[in-house]
Amino acid sequence: MSGMRSVAKAALESVENLFERAFGPELNPMHQLGALGWFFYWIVIVSGVYLYIFFDTGIHQAYESLEYITNVQWYAAGVMRSLHRYASDALVIVVMLHLLREFVLDRYRGARWFSWFTGVPLLWFMFACGITGYWMVWDVLAQYIALATTEWLDTLGIFGETIARNFLNPDILSGRFFTLMVFIHIAVPLFMLLVMWIHIQRQNHARVNPPKKLAIGTLGMLLVLSFIKPAVSQAPADLGTVPTVINFDWFYLAAYPLLDKLPGLTMWAIAAGGTLLLLLLPWLPPRRREQVAVVDLDNCNGCGRCVDDCPFTAVVLQKRTDDSGFSEEAVVKHDLCTSCGVCVGACPTATPFRRTSELVPGIDLPDLGMQALRDRVVEAAAGLAGDARVIVFGCKNGPDLQRLEGPAVAAIELQCIGMLPPSFIDFLITRQHVEGIFLTGCILGDCHNRLGNQWTEQRLAGARDPYLRERVPRERIGKCWAGVTHNTRLARELAAFQERIKGLPPYHRAARAPSARQATERSDTHG
Numbered sequence: 209m210s211g212m213r214s215v216a217k218a219a220l221e222s223v224e225n226l227f228e229r230a231f232g233p234e235l236n237p238m239h240q241l242g243a244l245g246w247f248f249y250w251i252v253i254v255s256g257v258y259l260y261i262f263f264d265t266g267i268h269q270a271y272e273s274l275e276y277i278t279n280v281q282w283y284a285a286g287v288m289r290s291l292h293r294y295a296s297d298a299l300v301i302v303v304m305l306h307l308l309r310e311f312v313l314d315r316y317r318g319a320r321w322f323s324w325f326t327g328v329p330l331l332w333f334m335f336a337c338g339i340t341g342y343w344m345v346w347d348v349l350a351q352y353i354a355l356a357t358t359e360w361l362d363t364l365g366i367f368g369e370t371i372a373r374n375f376l377n378p379d380i381l382s383g384r385f386f387t388l389m390v391f392i393h394i395a396v397p398l399f400m401l402l403v404m405w406i407h408i409q410r411q412n413h414a415r416v417n418p419p420k421k422l423a424i425g426t427l428g429m430l431l432v433l434s435f436i437k438p439a440v441s442q443a444p445a446d447l448g449t450v451p452t453v454i455n456f457d458w459f460y461l462a463a464y465p466l467l468d469k470l471p472g473l474t475m476w477a478i479a480a481g482g483t484l485l486l487l488l489l490p491w492l493p494p495r496r497r498e499q500v501a502v503v504d505l506d507n508c509n510g511c512g513r514c515v516d517d518c519p520f521t522a523v524v525l526q527k528r529t530d531d532s533g534f535s536e537e538a539v540v541k542h543d544l545c546t547s548c549g550v551c552v553g554a555c556p557t558a559t560p561f562r563r564t565s566e567l568v569p570g571i572d573l574p575d576l577g578m579q580a581l582r583d584r585v586v587e588a589a590a591g592l593a594g595d596a597r598v599i600v601f602g603c604k605n606g607p608d609l610q611r612l613e614g615p616a617v618a619a620i621e622l623q624c625i626g627m628l629p630p631s632f633i634d635f636l637i638t639r640q641h642v643e644g645i646f647l648t649g650c651i652l653g654d655c656h657n658r659l660g661n662q663w664t665e666q667r668l669a670g671a672r673d674p675y676l677r678e679r680v681p682r683e684r685i686g687k688c689w690a691g692v693t694h695n696t697r698l699a700r701e702l703a704a705f706q707e708r709i710k711g712l713p714p715y716h717r718a719a720r721a722p723s724a725r726q727a728t729e730r731s732d733t734h735g
């Protein structure tokens with residue numbers, strides 16, 4: 209399974225590299241699928257509210273009101289209708305890609321099951337919205353959908369009388385059906401919004417808005433499409449004839465041809481079985497639990513940085529339970545912790561400068577603690593030779609680090625690059641253990657642990673606590689955010705970095721005058 213997943217991951221990344229080339233890492237739509245889902249949802253809602261003003265419920269009025277929208281008020285309501293349809297189709301595309309991506313990248317098992325599990329009902333809501341939307345148009349496509357859907361529902365045998373017969377005889381069909389459709393078409397999206405909100409409750413700093421440029425470009429494309437190819441109705445429904453549908457929306461109705469071919473109950477079994485399988489997928493097979501983060505109260509001052517930085521809302525602050533004098537303390541919610549270590553990188557007490565005492569930070573991963581990390585890097589640095597000695601810090605989800613090792617390069621694999629406290633970089637450079645530090649991890653904007661590389665960038669830039677002190681010469685820090693298919697680029701950039709640091713004068717502690725910022729740097733950041 210994991211071998212297959214590695215192949216699938218590399219294949220997915222190769223496709224995404226094409227998007228990366230076209231859009232750059234920050235605007236790569238493949239890294240924004242969840243946020244794009246929210247964006248398309250809002251376009252559908254806004255355009256839908258506008259359409260509702262002009263839409264008339266009734267057997268004949270529904271079709272006629274849509275003809276008015278498309279042909280008379282084409283410049284406003286017509287555009288809204290097209291936006292409504294195309295944004296709904298785009299929603300299906302991004303949601304299906306989002307599902308596939310989370311699966312291939314294994315971001316849905318163990319403590320991360322929740323978003324997957326709550327995503328599954330969203331699929332049903334999304335399709336229910338789309339199908340009722342087409343139904344409301346009451347053209348031949350709607351007639352086909354009405355008949356096929358009600359016949360399928362009838363196979364359950366739970367309705368007193370067959371509901372499909374309503375769509376076989378024009379004398380029986382009542383306007384109440386349209387009122388019901390409108391009700392469903394409005395109620396389901398509202399419920400969907402609630403579940404979308406629940407879906408991201410375990411994602412700290414969830415991305416629900418795509419970057420501005422991507423949003424504007426996407427909306428622009430939908431608008432252009434709406435003008436070039438406006439959404440239109442097909443011929444009006446006529447219950448006296450058997451509908452022959454010409455234009456089919458495969459995004460929402462792909463399963464309908466199967467309804468014609470397979471018995472209704474078989475289709476129910478497929479739908480229910482598929483849903484159940486999807487729901488159970490996070491436990492098929494269950495993920496091996498690693499040791500979760502542990503708080504050491506003697507070293508925790510309740511600053512809350514771990515709470516803000518944990519990508520999975522697994523740390524909270526609570527009232528202090530000891531007499532330390534601090535008002536709050538960090539507590540790890542065991543079942544939410546993915547052992548990514550990002551909280552350790554955020555903790556100001558995780559500093560290797562604490563030479564006298566054992567390095568026990570406020571929060572740590574028991575198996576991969578900071579004391580062991582300090583010992584490992586010091587030992588690895590001592591084994592290096594040459595005038596461009598480099599420690600590479602990387603992440604276990606990124607490119608292969610072993611390949612980078614050599615006489616002057618040692619590679620240290622972390623749970624996530626966000627696990628590295630900036631003080632380690634300071635320590636290794638200013639204590640002259642090495643000439644340079646090189647950081648790598650997942651592609652920017654697509655951290656396996658959601659926020660690790662983003663927090664690292666911000667900590668280095670001084671935009672996020674704990675930040676890297678200004679005394680650390682930035683030219684001695686190299687970075688390459690790279691995926692599993694970027695081994696060659698990574699090696700090339702590391703070699704270029706080594707060449708650059710070879711040309712630097714030797715580092716001297718007093719070489720830099722302290723800046724105003726440095727003077728006010730908090731002493732607790734680096735011990």
Ligand code: HEM
Pocket residue numbers: 241242243245246249303306307310315316320323324325326327328330331334404407408411413414415416486658
């Ligand atoms: C309307 C449909 C959906 C929308 C708008 C949506 C939106 C989102 C958003 C905004 C995130 C957070 C992204 C981030 O900040 O990292 C997310 C995460 C996620 N979603 Fe969805 N989603 C939808 C449907 C689904 C479906 C159908 C599935 C799968 C069955 C799914 C599975 C996941 C998973 C596994 C995560 C990531 C969890 C993690 O990183 O631990 N989503 N989604």
Ligand code: SF4
Pocket residue numbers: 503507508509510511512513514515537538554555556557569570571
């Ligand atoms: S970052 Fe460290 S010191 Fe601050 S609350 Fe978390 S564990 Fe405590």
Ligand code: SF4
Pocket residue numbers: 500501517518519520521522523540544545546547548549550551552
């Ligand atoms: S290791 Fe830390 S940052 Fe990662 S999920 Fe657990 S508590 Fe959150």
